[in-house]
Amino acid sequence: MKQINTRKYGQVKPERKIGEGNFRTCYTVAGYDDVCVKLVKSDFTLGRRMQAFLLHRQTNKQEFARYLNLPNEIKPYFNPIIEAERHYSITTMPRDYDGSYSRSVFSHGKVSNPHFWQEVDKLYHYLLEHNLWYFDVLNGKNMFIRKESVHKWFPVIVDYKRLGPKGFPWQVHLWLRSEKRKKMARKYAKLLRRHKLA
Numbered sequence: 001m002k003q004i005n006t007r008k009y010g011q012v013k014p015e016r017k018i019g020e021g022n023f024r025t026c027y028t029v030a031g032y033d034d035v036c037v038k039l040v041k042s043d044f045t046l047g048r049r050m051q052a053f054l055l056h057r058q059t060n061k062q063e064f065a066r067y068l069n070l071p072n073e074i075k076p077y078f079n080p081i082i083e084a085e086r087h088y089s090i091t092t093m094p095r096d097y098d099g100s101y102s103r104s105v106f107s108h109g110k111v112s113n114p115h116f117w118q119e120v121d122k123l124y125h126y127l128l129e130h131n132l133w134y135f136d137v138l139n140g141k142n143m144f145i146r147k148e149s150v151h152k153w154f155p156v157i158v159d160y161k162r163l164g165p166k167g168f169p170w171q172v173h174l175w176l177r178s179e180k181r182k183k184m185a186r187k188y189a190k191l192l193r194r195h196k197l198a
């Protein structure tokens with residue numbers, strides 16, 4: 001894997017692949033065990049590539065700007081981004097109270113921790129009330145579980161590019177606030193259905 005030039009860390013060597021989404025691949029960084037580097041993929045499908053071309057050339061930078069401007073009430077739910085450029089971003093890796101790396105909701109499968117679901121609910125309602133249409137937040141692969149103690153689990157969002165209506169301009173119906181609320185509600189219901197153990 002070829003090295004990349006970063007501002008804060010100098011030359012960085014992506015080491016081991018730890019995850020992958022549609023847009024980016026996430027790697028550990030040689031010599032630093034608290035951060036990971038996300039590289040923007042180049043092997044998009046045509047549809048994705050069009051979407052990326054039209055709207056997401058600045059995705060990483062926009063996500064970084066979003067992090068810096070998050071309201072204090074919900075900032076703790078978002079995993080810090082340290083720096084971002086068009087082709088990469090560097091973020092911290094959440095860890096549990098025992099020092100192990102936190103894992104995604106998806107990798108846990110069913111989650112029964114009440115504190116965790118209370119916090120997810122708070123985040124969801126805050127986003128709705130403030131018209132923050134972060135559709136990709138309510139997704140088991142983008143949401144990690146940071147265990148602060150045996151019983152106190154906390155949601156941490158590792159991907160908040162907001163592929164909202166701006167990301168899908170051809171979905172004209174999403175221009176309406178009521179439609180955006182509906183879409184958020186559907187995403188939330190799906191998250192609960194898939195991962196909440198009552």
Ligand SMILES: Nc1ncnc2c1ncn2[C@@H]1O[C@H](COP(=O)(O)OP(=O)(O)OP(=O)(O)O)[C@@H](O)[C@H]1O
Binds near residue numbers: 025158
């Ligand atoms: N900070 C992190 N710490 C540990 N693993 C991470 C972190 N960020 C991302 N990952 C892992 O890498 C995967 C891909 O990262 P990310 O979700 O940012 O990529 P993406 O391509 O933007 O996603 P999407 O397909 O949702 O658009 C995540 O699903 C997760 O498993």
Ligand SMILES: [Mg+2]
Binds near residue numbers: 021022141142159
């Ligand atoms: Mg993702």
